[in-house]
Amino acid sequence: MDARRRQILDAARRCFVRNGFHATSMQDLLAEARLSAGAVYRYFSGKEAIIGAIASEALAEVAEAFAERDGERPPGLDDIVDLVLRGEGPSLAASRESAGLLVQIWAEALRSPSLAARLQEVVDEVRVLISGMVARHQEQGRLSSDVPPERVADALIALVDGFVVRRAVYGDADPEAFRDGLRALMGASHHRRT
Amino acid sequence: MDARRRQILDAARRCFVRNGFHATSMQDLLAEARLSAGAVYRYFSGKEAIIGAIASEALAEVAEAFAERDGERPPGLDDIVDLVLRGEGPSLAASRESAGLLVQIWAEALRSPSLAARLQEVVDEVRVLISGMVARHQEQGRLSSDVPPERVADALIALVDGFVVRRAVYGDADPEAFRDGLRALMGASHHRRT
DNA sequence: TGGCGCGGAAGGAACGCTCGTTCTACGTTG
């Protein structure tokens, strides 16, 4: 039953968001899923597998959020950030929960090579997409061309990651205000859009 | 004996950097410190206390790294980032270890109100300092003044945080390359300094 | 001065508990 798997993963996600990967016990998870140990272990080989599945799903969401914006030509580079952040629905780092999950995944990746690899994969993918956007801006002369687009992409990714941190850790973060600051930073003369 | 306390904290830091807060057991820590349980529990009330002490130290380093740059007038706003990142010695996020520790602190702050409070404190402090730098730039007309300096500061902090994530998680990150990307992003016409 | 005894610091075995996991018996369904 695929629904059972989903039920377990949903419960796991709630637990992990609430308490972190290592601080949630299997029994917390079982209680949240309203399932017994036997039931859960039929679908997952263990805790590690569940963590892996949750992380994989979250990273897939991230990759998807970026991918579905590919090809769009944002009016300004500063819009790239909320282009992604604004993804409709509960996607990516739109919610504080997802942002928190992402932070936990980063921390977990520090000690799990397999997770680190998966993370690297997603980042590389995103980097290519963003670099493409940057390159297109450079062709249009909106951006100096004497810097490889990848470097600019890295700065943009750092911006997004930094925003994720803010969302997750320092409480809510207003994308609108953030973009204002960003826009000023970029020395753009255009003012905030109404 | 203060040296004992240091010995324990140093060992704990090494362990936490290697395995994360929750994945290092007390016995790992005891072995690393070459001390017995009785000895350690004389200086700390428990694991939580040790985590708290380590986190506090790390955050103090961050605050200090920003504070000691206060009053400086960086040539460009893009320099603010590596102004901090470059702190001489093994400070702040200069090392990958410190960056990793910071990521773990973020993750931990998601479930520890006291740590979150301490974090908030440090961030607020930093925000004030950066806002001051930004305001000075605005006064000089190097930056449009129609955005509150705090918002620009938030963007800069996100940048730094994003760089920390990159350092810690995605492997090494070259501050030089990062600043190039940033400079291009900011639409500045000045090219990389030799 | 020499021996004794005291106090604080460290050692490490042991504790109770909770962890992740396994296993067997039961209920349900086709």
Place this chain on the structure above:
DNA sequence: CAACGTAGAACGAGCGTTCCTTCCGCGCCA
């Protein structure tokens, strides 16, 4: 009735912590 998926008790391991013991250095008194 056979087959499957679930429940939940049970298990060993390992956790964080406690506590009793040992060790060591210094001062006190005969």
